[in-house]
Amino acid sequence: xxxxxxxxxxxxxxxxxxxxxxxxxxxxxxxxxxxxxxxxxxxxxxxxxxxxxxxxxxxxxxxxxxxxxxxxxxxxxxxxxxxxxxxxxxxxxxxxxxxxxxxxxxxxxxxxxxxxxxxxxxxxxxxxxxxxxxxxxxxxxxxxxxxxxxxxxxxxxxxxxxxxxxxxxxxxxxxxxxxxxxxxxxxxxxxxxxxxxxxxxxxxxxxxxxxxxxxxxxxxxxxxxxxxxxxxxxxxxxxxxxxxxxxxxxxxxxxxxxxxxxxxxxxxxxxxxxxxxxxxxxxxxxxxxxxxxxxxxxxxxxxxxxxxxxxxxxxxxxxxxxxxxxxxxxxxxxxxxxxxxxxxxxxxxxxxxxxxxxxxxxxxxxxxxxxxxxxxxxxxxxxxxxxxxxxxxxxxxxxxxxxxxxxxxxxxxxxxxxxxxxxxxxxxxxxxxxxxxxxxxxxx
Amino acid sequence: xxxxxxxxxxxxxxxxxxxxxxxxxxxxxxxxxxxxxxxxxxxxxxxxxxxxxxxxxxxxxxxxxxxxxxxxxxxxxxxxxxxxxxxxxxxxxxxxxxxxxxxxxxxxxxxxxxxxxxxxxxxxxxxxxxxxxxxxxxxxxxxxxxxxxxxxxxxxxxxxxxxxxxxxxxxxxxxxxxxxxxxxxxxxxxxxxxxxxxxxxxxxxxxxxxxxxxxxxxxxxxxxxxxxxxxxxxxxxxxxxxxxxxxxxxxxxxxxxxxxxxxxxxxxxxxxxxxxxxxxxxxxxxxxxxxxxxxxxxxxxxxxxxxxxxxxxxxxxxxxxxxxxxxxxxxxxxxxx
Numbered sequence: 001x002x003x004x005x006x007x008x009x010x011x012x013x014x015x016x017x018x019x020x021x022x023x024x025x026x027x028x029x030x031x032x033x034x035x036x037x038x039x040x041x042x043x044x045x046x047x048x049x050x051x052x053x054x055x056x057x058x059x060x061x062x063x064x065x066x067x068x069x070x071x072x073x074x075x076x077x078x079x080x081x082x083x084x085x086x087x088x089x090x091x092x093x094x095x096x097x098x099x100x101x102x103x104x105x106x107x108x109x110x111x112x113x114x115x116x117x118x119x120x121x122x123x124x125x126x127x128x129x130x131x132x133x134x135x136x137x138x139x140x141x142x143x144x145x146x147x148x149x150x151x152x153x154x155x156x157x158x159x160x161x162x163x164x165x166x167x168x169x170x171x172x173x174x175x176x177x178x179x180x181x182x183x184x185x186x187x188x189x190x191x192x193x194x195x196x197x198x199x200x201x202x203x204x205x206x207x208x209x210x211x212x213x214x215x216x217x218x219x220x221x222x223x224x225x226x227x228x229x230x231x232x233x234x235x236x237x238x239x240x241x242x243x244x245x246x247x248x249x250x251x252x253x254x255x256x257x258x259x260x261x262x263x264x265x266x267x268x269x270x271x272x273x274x275x276x277x278x279x280x281x282x283x284x285x286x287x288x289x290x291x292x293x294x295x296x297x298x299x300x301x302x303x304x305x306x307x308x309x310x311x312x313x314x315x316x317x318x319x320x321x322x323x324x325x326x327x328x329x330x331x332x333x334x335x336x337x338x339x340x341x342x343x344x345x346x347x348x349x350x351x352x353x354x355x356x357x358x359x360x361x362x363x364x365x366x367x368x369x370x371x372x373x374x375x376x377x378x379x380x381x382x383x384x385x386x387x388x389x390x391x392x393x394x395x396x397x398x399x400x401x402x403x404x405x406x407x408x409x410x411x412x413x414x415x416x417x418x419x420x421x422x423x424x425x426x427x428x429x430x431x432x433x434x435x436x437x438x439x440x441x442x443x444x
Numbered sequence: 445x446x447x448x449x450x451x452x453x454x455x456x457x458x459x460x461x462x463x464x465x466x467x468x469x470x471x472x473x474x475x476x477x478x479x480x481x482x483x484x485x486x487x488x489x490x491x492x493x494x495x496x497x498x499x500x501x502x503x504x505x506x507x508x509x510x511x512x513x514x515x516x517x518x519x520x521x522x523x524x525x526x527x528x529x530x531x532x533x534x535x536x537x538x539x540x541x542x543x544x545x546x547x548x549x550x551x552x553x554x555x556x557x558x559x560x561x562x563x564x565x566x567x568x569x570x571x572x573x574x575x576x577x578x579x580x581x582x583x584x585x586x587x588x589x590x591x592x593x594x595x596x597x598x599x600x601x602x603x604x605x606x607x608x609x610x611x612x613x614x615x616x617x618x619x620x621x622x623x624x625x626x627x628x629x630x631x632x633x634x635x636x637x638x639x640x641x642x643x644x645x646x647x648x649x650x651x652x653x654x655x656x657x658x659x660x661x662x663x664x665x666x667x668x669x670x671x672x673x674x675x676x677x678x679x680x681x682x683x684x685x686x687x688x689x690x691x692x693x694x695x696x697x698x699x700x701x702x703x704x705x706x707x708x709x710x711x712x713x714x715x716x717x718x719x720x721x722x723x724x725x726x727x728x729x730x731x732x733x734x735x736x737x738x739x740x741x742x743x744x745x746x747x748x749x750x751x752x753x754x755x756x757x758x759x760x761x762x763x764x765x766x767x768x769x770x771x772x773x774x775x776x777x778x779x780x781x
Contacts, residue, residue, distance in 0.1 A: 008488050008489060008492070009488070009489040009492045009493070077624065078623045078624050079616045079617075079623055079624075079666070079667065080617075080623065081616070081617050081667065081669045083489075088489040090667055102644050103644065105644065105646055106644040106645055106646050109646040109647045110646075110647055110648065230499070230502040230503060230506055231502040231505060231506050231531075231532070233532065233533075233534065233535045234535055236534055252534075252535075254502055254531070254532075255502070256495060256498075256499045283533075285491075285494055285495065285498060285530050295491075295492060295495060296491075296495055297494070297495040297498040297499060297502075297531075299533070310506050334644050346653065348649055348651065349649070351503070351506065403647060404647065404648070407646065407647045407649065408649065409646060409649045409651060411651055411653055416651070416653040416654060416655065417643060418643045418644050418645075418646075418651045421644065421646040421647075
């Protein structure tokens with residue numbers, strides 16, 4: 001799996017209905033890319049025979065839990081890893097069953113790309129639309145629709161075209177980058193890794209080639225540098241460093257850059273407090289550097305003795321996040337107990353915890369019709385728009401601008417269970433509340 | 445096969461047949477599904493994985509009151525310790541290193557553990573399975589394997605020291621049950637893992653809130669593969685116990701595995717011990733950890749061998765995983781790891 005210097009790591013989430021072949025697709029990708037090791041093949045062949053499956057059931061390679069294999073469905077998020085000579089991949093396999101939307105949101109939230117499966121025999125289902133809406137809401141840069149089981153519809157182009165048209169029409173109702181459609185048969189291997197001989201009317205790449213070639217996101221250049229502080233390294237009680245500026249005596253602010261490029265000498269502001277200073281030194285994991293980019297874990301020291309703690313954010317002056325304690329957000333509800341207006345939850349965003357009160361529930365998003373439905377509560381798997389009043393200021397961007405500073409979770413104060421995944425739309429204003437134009441307000 | 449004298453190969457990778465990159469050697473033959481390249485292992489995906497692991501380590505240290513880092517002396521815990529040192533540098537580790545000693549260790553693993561954790565500012569805590577047996581907390585298994593017994597020793601150590609989170613080197617690619625594991629894995633008061641009770645982890649926001657008496661496990665290298673681990677070991681020049689590298693050892697062949705002859709493993713029936721050049725792909729209880737025949741004596745050779753191997757790390761060498769497909773899942777439910 002030699003990976004050339006700039007191929008990088010692509011995170012791919014797969015989603016689809018039960019029985020439409022998602023696990024088989026992943027098994028096929030791993031099989032054809034020779035990422036499945038011999039004893040795994042032996043174990044699965046043995047298990048397949050014991051259960052009476054014909055041939056090797058590729059889906060069994062990814063079904064891990066006992067209950068899943070016995071029922072033949074996928075319950076939880078599973079992670080698979082493989083690489084080709086061109087790129088390294090992390091695949092999150094997320095379930096299609098209605099009851100497990102929370103797992104898809106979890107599994108796809110960090111993805112660079114989603115592969116949504118459609119069974120050509122059944123066409124676009126409610127589940128397909130749900131996955132497209134979630135992919136849009138999560139603001140995933142790329143969505144691929146794999147139209148599978150083309151072998152069972154006689155490799156008929158008109159079936160493929162009908163799926164493309166129906167799903168495109170649905171997705172055009174919200175602000176969404178265009179979809180890529182690939183017809184395939186995961187079971188037979190057509191257009192998964194190898195091009196298909198059966199569909200001469202399709203001239204696009206097979207799925208794996210597309211995955212190898214799609215450009216990686218580039219958060220370094222989208223916003224000014226932002227460093228949420230996770231941990232403060234106590235200053236070493238030693239003399240000034242070689243430059244004589246005493247920075248070695250400053251605390252080290254450790255975290256992962258989530259946007260932009262940070263350089264020594266940059267003027268920065270520490271939010272939410274507002275104190276300003278200059279970057280004296282940057283230590284990356286490989287050693288001291290002059291410059292670090294988004295995605296790198298660093299420890300920085302400031303020139304001035306500013307008080308900085310976990311939860312603060314060091315930001316390059318000029319292109320800064322917002323600061324506020326009243327938010328408009330979209331939430332995907334995951335808890336068993338419903339969200340009720342007026343409830344309090346613990347909220348975590350970057351490395352900061354606070355308490356959030358649900359001030360208003362503007363609407364529940366109906367996945368089928370894309371309507372904003374008035375609601376007094378949100379139940380498990382519901383998506384809704386809320387106003388939140390916080391116990392302290394957060395330092396944030398709209399989710400659409402940055403997935404790290406724009407995302408949060410809600411945690412039940414009694415059970416400690418994570419009950420919602422949230423995406424910040426904007427700071428709360430009376431005008432903004434409840435008057436979001438688009439059906440799925442990813443644009444804000 | 446390879447024409448070894450013509451090559452100066454730094455790495456061999458699996459992959460689909462692809463056009464050769466430019467090389468400096470004259471003649472070359474290669475297996476049909478390998479690509480040979482001359483450039484050093486890529487930094488890019490390793491850097492991303494490293495940053496992710498350090499992020500998790502810092503979150504755990506900050507969110508919990510009394511963390512501990514589980515250290516078995518194996519390669520995964522060796523890189524975990526290395527990553528932890530980087531994460532908090534130049535400060536000390538904000539938590540102790542915890543070794544659950546089965547008593548059935550390979551000789552050089554204990555020496556390695558001591559070298560690695562003493563005299564460098566770390567605090568080492570050793571909890572011994574033998575002590576648990578002597579105290580009547582667990583009973584020696586009929587087959588002599590102490591892997592299952594570790595769960596009790598671990599849980600007792602967690603209780604007595606009041607640890608609220610244990611950092612471990614578990615990876616999702618090791619085994620099917622781990623493929624579903626969260627980075628922050630919640631364990632109930634009995635230390636049990638409930639696959640249906642794990643918390644969703646959207647983005648990289650980890651929820652470490654727990655009640656008194658509960659604890660979690662955290663796995664910073666969840667997304668690393670075995671190959672990533674070795675490439676990182678090569679890149680960072682990380683020290684490992686010598687058993688990972690080819691050496692001569694007296695073994696018996698049992699159930700398709702090569703087991704080292706030792707106090708816990710004596711020849712049975714018509715087994716005849718013999719000496720062979722072997723290495724270990726995993727550190728574990730000597731009574732049930734198998735060696736593989738190999739001449740790979742350096743990290744680079746191990747990486748080459750790994751690229752060609754057809755058997756997973758656990759499949760080759762862990763007898764306990766062969767009993768049932770869901771063995772790891774069952775043991776996690778018991779609080780093993």
